[in-house]
Amino acid sequence: MPASRPIWKGQLRLSLVSIAVELYTATKSSAKPSFRQIHEPTGKPIHYEKVVAGVGPVDKDEIMKGFEYEKGDYVLLSNEEIDAVKLDTRKTLELTQFVGACEIDPIYFDKPYFIVPADDLAEDAFRVIRDALRASEKVGLGQLALRGKEYLVAIKPTGTGLLLETLHYEEELRKADPYFAEISAKKADAELLEVATALIEKKTAPFDAGVFKDHYQAALRELIATKLKSKSKKVSTKDEPAEAAPSGSNVVDLMAALKSSLEGSSGGKKKHRPRARRARKPVDPWPAKPTRCSRTIRPSATSPRRRNPQARAP
Numbered sequence: 001m002p003a004s005r006p007i008w009k010g011q012l013r014l015s016l017v018s019i020a021v022e023l024y025t026a027t028k029s030s031a032k033p034s035f036r037q038i039h040e041p042t043g044k045p046i047h048y049e050k051v052v053a054g055v056g057p058v059d060k061d062e063i064m065k066g067f068e069y070e071k072g073d074y075v076l077l078s079n080e081e082i083d084a085v086k087l088d089t090r091k092t093l094e095l096t097q098f099v100g101a102c103e104i105d106p107i108y109f110d111k112p113y114f115i116v117p118a119d120d121l122a123e124d125a126f127r128v129i130r131d132a133l134r135a136s137e138k139v140g141l142g143q144l145a146l147r148g149k150e151y152l153v154a155i156k157p158t159g160t161g162l163l164l165e166t167l168h169y170e171e172e173l174r175k176a177d178p179y180f181a182e183i184s185a186k187k188a189d190a191e192l193l194e195v196a197t198a199l200i201e202k203k204t205a206p207f208d209a210g211v212f213k214d215h216y217q218a219a220l221r222e223l224i225a226t227k228l229k230s231k232s233k234k235v236s237t238k239d240e241p242a243e244a245a246p247s248g249s250n251v252v253d254l255m256a257a258l259k260s261s262l263e264g265s266s267g268g269k270k271k272h273r274p275r276a277r278r279a280r281k282p283v284d285p286w287p288a289k290p291t292r293c294s295r296t297i298r299p300s301a302t303s304p305r306r307r308n309p310q311a312r313a314p
Contacts, residue, residue, distance in 0.1 A: 008146055009118060010091040012129070012155075012162075015261030017254060018092070019125045020118035023164065027112065033220055086148030095140035095155065104139065104154060108167045115155065115162035125254045130157045 006022035013019075037046035049057045065082065066074030117126040133140060133156055140155040152167040188196075 007113075008089075008144075010093060012115065012126075013092050013094040014129060014140075015264070016257040017125060017129075017261060018257075019129065020122040021093075021115050021126070021162075022118050024114045024116070025111075026114050026163070032214075032217055033224060083148075087145040087150055089147065090145040093142050093144050093153070095142045097141040098133075098136070098138040099141060101137045101139050101156060104167070107173060109154075110166040110168055113164040113166075114158075115164050126162075128254065128258075130160075130162055133157050133162075 004024055006024055008023040010021065010023075011018040012021045038044070039046055050060075050063060051057050064076045064078055066076050068074050117123040129140075138156075142153055142155070144151045144153050152169055154165050154167055155162055156165075157163070
């Protein structure tokens with residue numbers, strides 16, 4: 001059983017097939033030390049007040065959100081108006097499109113999450129979707145409404161489970177061209193290029209994240225451990241309670257649903273969907289297979305010619 005709680009429970013849907021799943025964060029916030037500001041004379045945590053220049057502290061119900069449409073000019077929105085346009089958290093994540101595993105430029109990827117079947121009854125259908133994605137070397141795309149926002153997500157197999165990664169929307173990314181416009185398109189010297197290529201080949205090895213260590217964080221933790229052992233002043237604070245997660249489940253006749261989905265999709269007119277641009281150098285996204293494709297960041301990843309589909313993360 002996972003040590004953490006799921007941040008979302010619902011149905012992963014492919015046409016008429018629905019699978020009860022749970023979503024877990026794939027990163028650890030505890031991996032890096034976090035700090036609070038402490039008032040040294042009393043040892044108490046620092047708190048902040050909302051104040052207005054010339055007025056002083058103000059009540060919470062006197063505060064509105066302002067969007068700066070021009071320098072110094074704001075349009076005011078109440079919490080009620082903003083809440084009215086927020087999306088309800090949906091219990092269903094539908095896979096609406098599939099693309100090649102290397103067609104999404106890495107610049108779009110934001111945060112990773114693990115998807116697991118909610119129970120034993122959902123596991124059979126879960127394995128079918130996982131293995132079908134792996135066999136076809138495709139990534140499933142969909143949109144997840146969670147905590148009032150809508151996230152563009154990509155789902156692919158990883159190990160015996162599924163990995164969900166939130167993606168940036170196209171308008172969230174800066175255009176690369178202005179940053180690279182002054183770099184000459186002139187080719188590198190052939191002799192220097194040969195030496196640089198040989199050096200790269202010499203240092204090439206399979207990726208192992210465990211080889212790389214965050215030396216700053218290690219030194220910081222060592223400092224904290226030393227202070228804890230010493231007679232330095234210490235302060236105790238209570239942890240905030242963890243947020244409860246919703247629940248959901250579903251059981252389907254998998255074979256019948258798959259066949260019905262296939263029959264229903266074969267007769268109708270195909271809907272037009274934007275096509276993602278194929279990567280220049282492909283890397284196999286599935287560790288079990290030989291390297292085929294490479295996901296590389298390209299200077300033109302966000303240029304107007306390209307159309308391509310996170311986090312707070314979900």
